[in-house]
Amino acid sequence: MLIVCWSPVMVEVWNGPGDKKTVEGPSRMPAPIRLRELIRTIRTARTQAEEREMIQKECAAIRSSFREEDNTYRCRNVAKLLYMHMLGYPAHFGQLECLKLIASQKFTDKRIGYLGAMLLLDERQDVHLLMTNCIKNDLNHSTQYVQGLALCTLGCMGSSEMCRDLAGEVEKLLKTSNSYLRKKAALCAVHVIRKVPELMEMFLPATKNLLSEKNHGVLHTSVVLLTEMCERSPDMLAHFRKLVPQLVRILKNLIMSGYSPEHDVSGISDPFLQVRILRLLRILGKGDDDSSEAMNDILAQVATNTETSKNVGNAILYETVLTIMDIKSESGLRVLAINILGRFLLNNDKNIRYVALTSLLKTVQTDHNAVQRHRSTIVDCLKDLDVSIKRRAMELSFALVNGNNIRGMMKELLYFLDSCDPEFKADCASGVFLAAEKYAPSKRWHIDTIMRVLTTAGSYVRDDSVPNLIQLITNSVEMHAYTVQRLYKALLDDISQQPLVQVASWCIGEYGDLLVSGQCEEEEPIQVTEDEVLDVLEGLLVSNLSTPVTRGYALTAIMKLSTRFTSVNRIKKVVSIYGSSIDVELQQRAVEYNALFKKYDHMRPALLERMPIMEKTASNGPTEIVQTNGEAEPSVVEAKHPPPVTQPTNQANDLLDLLGGNDVVPVIQTTVPTKPASAGGELLDLLGDLSLSGGPAPAPATSVPSSQPAFLLDGLTSPPLFNDIAAAGIPPMTAYNKNGLKIDFTFERANPNPNIAVITIHASNSTEADMTDFVFQAAVPKTFQLQLLSPSSNVVPTLNQGTVTQVIRVLNPQKQQLRMRIKLTYTHKGSAVQDLAEVNNFPPQSWQ
């Protein structure tokens, strides 16, 4: 009888929680299905739609059960809701139910309630504040597991309001003798400090005895708490420096003590605690001679005694290396650390190799020579299959390039560029350009390298590489014949890489006579006829692969050849064909060139004369423009500026205007004595080409021609006017002025890319105390790109005795109005200051 009576329950127990029959609950409603049963049902769904339908049905049942204030099954319903939440369905309507569960007396209810609160609630919803009181009660509960739940929830999701209210309770628990609560309270305190830093002082008394604790859980969490406090406040850091001997002792005990089964991980005693202590030592020893001295021995001991066959051992070694690198350690120890990383590089485990590369990258600036010794191993990592490792190896390889090893390293890196995934090509190409510019052993090598990059990764290089290369080629006079020959050959092979084709067209146009003359000292000269060269260029004009910009280059090149080649008639024909081109830009050129043939043929040779050597213009402002031969030569810079005299731009015939204008003749005459003035006109036009290549956007195309006439006239007839404009540049502005800290922006336009604005910030301090740890950060809208260079210092000296400067480069391809948000952090009179500001009043010249 008894058995019959109990049997439903029994079946339930035996068949596990998913049994179809459910126990009758005390509620009037039929009992809702169990969690496990629901999971099982949902897993039988074959389609997404079926699953959604099941869930909707269940949600409806759960909602109605919630409405009935059903206490018995609330826990079950919330648990089911949590499962649905994990599947990605909305479960917000369970938020209040979680709070009710937390308030319940039953442990199961509390356990699920707190779990639900952690999953469904966070500080963004005000509802979470309703929990504060429940958590407070539970923190004082008589059962440690209830207290533990409350601590865990507070430490996971407590908002700053909650932390303020409950910090006292946490502090009390941090002082108990119960290690189960103490360890949780310590991590809770970490969370409280992160949320409300000013509460830090409150926990200071409780930290006194934390390190004398035997329990590893408490020790571990205490070290975390101390680390947090030290990182947040310099005062705490100074205060806790006295703990170094104690920490060293604990660490020593850990590595010296024999096997302890409870904390052993493959032969190493409590690696978690060891890593944590090492990290705290790193913070305490940073920039402090005495503390560093005190930990030298133990670090050497850890570095030599740790078993490295398993991942745990390497984790500890890795942390040790980081600590050695950060503190003021002895040089012997640093070498030991780099050698550990060198060993890591040879490890079979990819993870270890990855961390080795990462940490070598961090130390390469300080210990360059030590890292240099592992160069070959690092270069080998370029061939790794793993992208994470490859990327790190690439970055590190570039950091290791110097004047001595450039040839070897470049060979490897170019090989890498050939074979790497597309995602690496852009970075790798710009890395090669930078390194080549810095350390090129010879001009020929430099040109070869850049050409190699253009042939292998042409479509990935940055836009400004074309003008850069052209400038480089122009400047190496003795290499002209060689370069044009190489480029011509490259063109014959492949005309799909646009940047390469553009450079090649430009060079053939410029040095076509050298090409056909077959005089090349560097290489076996090739024999080509003028017609062959013109065939190639015309091929570019009709090729589908060519972009409009490339066609422009090709047409100009053909035009230039009219003074270098004898087959002028053929050129005339080509040019006149494009006078009716559908592409406005091309048509404009063709019409202009046609006019040159017809009306101004006497000026043509002078106009199309070879370009003078361009001076290297670093990214300086227009004020530093060098003028040679009475011509503003680096008009690359000028061309980018808004026209000083704004006239309605008439794109189609600016050159005609220029040449047809009444005042043209005097202009030319005035400059004839110095140098054929027409070269200046051509220079401008050709540089117009360069800037066109800067971006396919129509903006440069319109601004350049319009600036030319104005420039040519002003620049040649009245140089002072030009200088005034150049010197005036973009007006500086004050971006921030508060609490004695003033930040001014000055502007320059980068060369040769007109889209880059170079902003220099000047921070000055008018108060009577230095501002230390000064960090300036900036963010810009998505359409811009931002590059922050290193600041000149992190201390803003008092009473305007000096300024901190930092350069920001903003790439603004769409010429939108510049907006910027800045964030400032610094320490002033011992307290940390943070401020945010938005800068919207940029002068229009800085972005137009």
Next chain:
Amino acid sequence: MFALVANQKVVIDWPCFWVVLGGSFLPRGVYTVLLFKMQFMLLFSRQGKLRLQKWYVPLSDKEKKKITRELVQTVLARKPKMCSFLEWRDLKIVYKRYASLYFCCAIEDQDNELITLEIIHRYVELLDKYFGSVCELDIIFNFEKAYFILDEFLLGGEAQETSKKNVLKAIEQADLLQEVWWFQIWPLSLLVFSRISPAKPRHEYFNVPVY
């Protein structure tokens, strides 16, 4: 979405997200977050189904879903021979595959990736001990237990206990506090005793919770 940046080219998402140098990648009202350790932990299957999620930073559901989706895709696309780390936004992702489950943690740039692998491994060991050679189904059907174990091992993204024994002891004792059905049917425990096989973990027999 965003990143930051000394000496490095970056794209920053404009409207809402601000970034702290060396800090959290996550949008924050306050900029106090410089030291967040583990930012979140995800468990997902080879099919990309989420099995567990633990967030140590406040984010909206939409953001969480977006991050999860993106990360699951990225991790699943990686080949088995690749290393366990991956740079994603300005976080480091440490992941490891155990049978059909991926365990995936997001840590900050300063953190030790190798010890994070150990933390993942420790969690797997704890699950294994508790469930008795754990499999994906255990975690699906007992997801709340998996959370309880995680919360007993990590708190706010930091390990709170370095001894396996202590974690399991705490879990088992807390389990005993739960109001379970077998308490109400204790006279039957004698009858069923013969059917308990040691291969099955204890909780399957005794801790049949009310939910």
